[in-house]
Amino acid sequence: MRTETADVKFDPRRFVHTPFGWYALTREPSDLGPFPTKPQASSALADHIKLHMGLNSRSAEDRYSGFTVHDPDTCTKNNCGRCAEALAFSGFQAIA
Numbered sequence: 497m498r499t500e501t502a503d504v505k506f507d508p509r510r511f512v513h514t515p516f517g518w519y520a521l522t523r524e525p526s527d528l529g530p531f532p533t534k535p536q537a538s539s540a541l542a543d544h545i546k547l548h549m550g551l552n553s554r555s556a557e558d559r560y561s562g563f564t565v566h567d568p569d570t571c572t573k574n575n576c577g578r579c580a581e582a583l584a585f586s587g588f589q590a591i592a
């Protein structure tokens with residue numbers, strides 16, 4: 497039986513810590529964040545998943561296939577945690 501608790505355990509790979517804060521990665525065109533803390537990102541992801549439940553045709557068991565190289569130049573997301581991470585590593589100083 498499913499319960500509605502906030503203590504949902506997400507795949508840790510869904511969270512990216514950048515100098516701008518924590519991002520929660522989603523399957524939608526926009527990731528969530530940045531948030532000051534990981535629990536806030538986790539809470540936002542829980543809300544996001546509730547909101548999109550039934551709207552996404554892919555299985556909930558759809559997992560990231562592991563390590564991927566993310567290219568911000570070809571990324572189509574409009575708020576992307578992986579881009580934030582990549583830009584931070586390349587010395588980018590500010591997003592806004």
Ligand SMILES: [Zn+2]
Pocket residue numbers: 566567568571572573576577578579580
């Ligand atoms: Zn991206």
